[in-house]
Amino acid sequence: MLSDFSTLLFAGGLISGMGLHSIVRQKLGRNRTARELVSTESMFRSLAEVVPIGIFTTNSNGDCVFANPKYCLITGQCLQEAPGSEECVFSIEGQCPSAESCGRTAQGKGWRNAIHPQDMEAVDAKWAALLTKGTPFSIEYRIQRPGSPLVWVHAQAQQECASKLPLGMYVCSINDVTANKSAEFEIQQLAFFDTLTGLANRRLLMERIKQAVVASTRTGNFGSLLYLDLDNFKLVNDTRGHAVGDQLLQQVANRLKGSVRDGDTVARLGGDEFLVVLEGLGKSQNEAGVLAESVAEKILNNLNEPYLLAGVEHNNSPSVGLVLFGENKTSADELMKCADMAMYQAKASGRNTVRFYDPEMQALVAARAALESDLRHAVTTNAFELHYQPQFDATGSITGVEAFVRWHSQERGWVSPASFIPLAEDTGLIIPLGDWVMHAACRQLAAWANDSFSAGLSLSVKVSGQQFRQADFVQQVLAVLERTQADPKLLKLDLNESLLLADVEDIVEKTNALTAHGIGCSLADLGTGYSSLSHLKRLSLEQLRIDQSFVQGLLTEPNDEAVTRSIFALAQSLNIRVSAEGIETQEQHDALAAFGCHAFQGYLFGQPLPAAEFEKTLESHRVSIRK
Numbered sequence: 367m368l369s370d371f372s373t374l375l376f377a378g379g380l381i382s383g384m385g386l387h388s389i390v391r392q393k394l395g396r397n398r399t400a401r402e403l404v405s406t407e408s409m410f411r412s413l414a415e416v417v418p419i420g421i422f423t424t425n426s427n428g429d430c431v432f433a434n435p436k437y438c439l440i441t442g443q444c445l446q447e448a449p450g451s452e453e454c455v456f457s458i459e460g461q462c463p464s465a466e467s468c469g470r471t472a473q474g475k476g477w478r479n480a481i482h483p484q485d486m487e488a489v490d491a492k493w494a495a496l497l498t499k500g501t502p503f504s505i506e507y508r509i510q511r512p513g514s515p516l517v518w519v520h521a522q523a524q525q526e527c528a529s530k531l532p533l534g535m536y537v538c539s540i541n542d543v544t545a546n547k548s549a550e551f552e553i554q555q556l557a558f559f560d561t562l563t564g565l566a567n568r569r570l571l572m573e574r575i576k577q578a579v580v581a582s583t584r585t586g587n588f589g590s591l592l593y594l595d596l597d598n599f600k601l602v603n604d605t606r607g608h609a610v611g612d613q614l615l616q617q618v619a620n621r622l623k624g625s626v627r628d629g630d631t632v633a634r635l636g637g638d639e640f641l642v643v644l645e646g647l648g649k650s651q652n653e654a655g656v657l658a659e660s661v662a663e664k665i666l667n668n669l670n671e672p673y674l675l676a677g678v679e680h681n682n683s684p685s686v687g688l689v690l691f692g693e694n695k696t697s698a699d700e701l702m703k704c705a706d707m708a709m710y711q712a713k714a715s716g717r718n719t720v721r722f723y724d725p726e727m728q729a730l731v732a733a734r735a736a737l738e739s740d741l742r743h744a745v746t747t748n749a750f751e752l753h754y755q756p757q758f759d760a761t762g763s764i765t766g767v768e769a770f771v772r773w774h775s776q777e778r779g780w781v782s783p784a785s786f787i788p789l790a791e792d793t794g795l796i797i798p799l800g801d802w803v804m805h806a807a808c809r810q811l812a813a814w815a816n817d818s819f820s821a822g823l824s825l826s827v828k829v830s831g832q833q834f835r836q837a838d839f840v841q842q843v844l845a846v847l848e849r850t851q852a853d854p855k856l857l858k859l860d861l862n863e864s865l866l867l868a869d870v871e872d873i874v875e876k877t878n879a880l881t882a883h884g885i886g887c888s889l890a891d892l893g894t895g896y897s898s899l900s901h902l903k904r905l906s907l908e909q910l911r912i913d914q915s916f917v918q919g920l921l922t923e924p925n926d927e928a929v930t931r932s933i934f935a936l937a938q939s940l941n942i943r944v945s946a947e948g949i950e951t952q953e954q955h956d957a958l959a960a961f962g963c964h965a966f967q968g969y970l971f972g973q974p975l976p977a978a979e980f981e982k983t984l985e986s987h988r989v990s991i992r993k
């Protein structure tokens with residue numbers, strides 16, 4: 367009989383929400399005798415002892431009349447004998463001494479004590495409706511006891527018209543659904559949160575922006591959307607590896623959360639792009655702007671504090687764009703675009719700064735997007751050429767040539783590398799472009815080897831940091847030399863000082879390998895960016911190059927003169943040569959010569975020219991040497 371009942375309880379009864387009493391009634395038929403009812407109660411107790419579901423019953427006041435051991439186990443409550451009473455009361459303190467055997471009559475509303483305070487109101491409302499109107503219910507709520515993990519339960523309760531049953535009219539069954547809840551939570555996390563940082567992801571962000579816009583148009587309170595992008599984040603990934611890059615992103619996420627109020631949304635779009643939605647900034651647009659900007663500045667300061675990444679201190683700034691919303695209803699997409707544009711404006715203004723959205727900026731951003739698309743096309747169709755500028759030694763003899771890339775676009779005409787090289791760096795297009803430059807330069811070098819005027823001239827090629835950091839960069843260069851049959855001894859690579867930020871061991875290894883093959887390496891743009899020169903000694907460098915910005919200020923700006931002087935001192939201590947570019951006047955040339963400069967280059971001697979035109983000038987250069 368018992369097993370029969372258990373099956374019933376499992377199969378159709380409790381799980382589908384039917385009450386125990388009704389099952390018992392069904393089983394026994396409608397015309398029960400008092401004896402049968404007594405046996406029903408004992409049957410009910412027997413079953414309740416063994417079922418894997420928590421069961422408790424209450425009287426019409428909601429006082430607990432009965433609870434089974436499973437109920438005690440799930441809720442962690444136990445039935446303890448009340449002092450001086452035959453009955454038990456619920457207690458949430460201490461361990462249940464004998465949960466298995468305590469299916470005894472209980473009393474009172476102590477069962478409510480374990481309900482999580484935040485769920486109490488909802489549970490009470492359900493019970494009130496059941497007790498006053500007989501409305502059955504089904505609800506999920508949390509059980510929280512001090513020092514114990516949270517338990518989620520699913521409770522179903524209904525009224526039994528078995529007033530004669532001494533075990534109470536209202537039967538509630540509860541299931542422990544904690545495991546389901548955590549699976550549900552995990553799915554929700556995956557769907558709406560970024561796995562690396564735990565911040566909101568794009569989907570949740572868009573939802574939150576929509577809600578914020580609706581709320582602010584309703585209340586008249588302005589809000590703001592902040593778009594943040596870390597400056598030079600790619601460098602961290604490239605030089606210190608993705609695991610360290612991830613650490614940085616996590617620390618940034620924590621700082622962002624710490625910089626705003628609890629209700630504000632902080633999201634990560636992927637990569638190093640973060641967004642913050644600020645709400646309730648007040649009804650005055652001006653004040654809202656001031657407030658939003660002060661939050662953005664606070665974020666900027668917090669993110670500028672040094673980070674500790676794998677035990678090494680690291681500094682990383684962000685660029686922040688912000689846009690206000692509230693006056694008119696705007697779409698989430700539109701706001702994102704505006705904030706993104708403002709962020710680009712912050713980047714363009716030198717990074718590590720905050721910028722408001724400015725409609726005029728839209729035109730600039732659109733222009734940049736168009737340029738990027740054209741550049742992409744140019745890279746696939748090799749729409750570039752190299753121009754060459756001569757380099758001279760201290761005696762005035764031409765010794766080499768520097769190659770500069772030029773882009774001739776059908777729609778745009780000649781595009782300055784000063785505008786497309788930074789874009790190529792930002793978009794990664796510098797890799798295929800740099801590869802094209804290397805091929806074209808080496809082909810030219812090989813061609814010049816066959817002409818008496820040009821044979822023996824060295825050729826300097828600019829190498830971007832991204833290009834150089836490729837693991838197989840040295841092999842790539844050697845392969846190009848092999849393919850073009852250019853003389854490695856005439857190939858000079860101009861590296862940029864920003865390289866010194868990267869993994870120094872890697873640079874030492876690569877410059878050593880290149881030098882071993884006869885390829886010369888110089889460091890250009892010294893003093894323009896990063897002043898960490900301590901590793902210079904370890905690099906196999908042939909020369910230091912003085913940037914044209916210092917040459918141009920050499921005779922007028924004391925600072926430029928000081929930098930130039932220190933570069934010469936540095937080169938002397940390293941025992942390497944110095945070359946200067948951008949020389950426009952004889953006075954600049956003479957001042958550099960007085961410092962002991964070894965190589966000279968600039969408009970004073972000639973502009974960069976296409977190969978054919980450059981070759982024509984070579985004759986006169988050579989002739990002047992012979993004179």
Ligand code: C2E
Pocket residue numbers: 755769770771772782783784787800803828829830914947948949950967968969970974
């Ligand atoms: P940069 O490395 O500072 O190059 C020097 C720039 O000054 C070049 O401009 C050159 O044509 C110009 N120049 C040469 N002599 C003089 C002079 O006497 N006076 C003045 N005022 N300017 C002079 P360009 O060719 O427009 O290149 C601009 C920038 O684009 C370069 O700055 C460099 O950063 C980048 N770039 C150009 N070609 C290449 C290339 O083949 N590869 C890479 N990675 N970057 C390149």
Ligand code: MG
Pocket residue numbers: 890891913914947
């Ligand atoms: Mg330069």
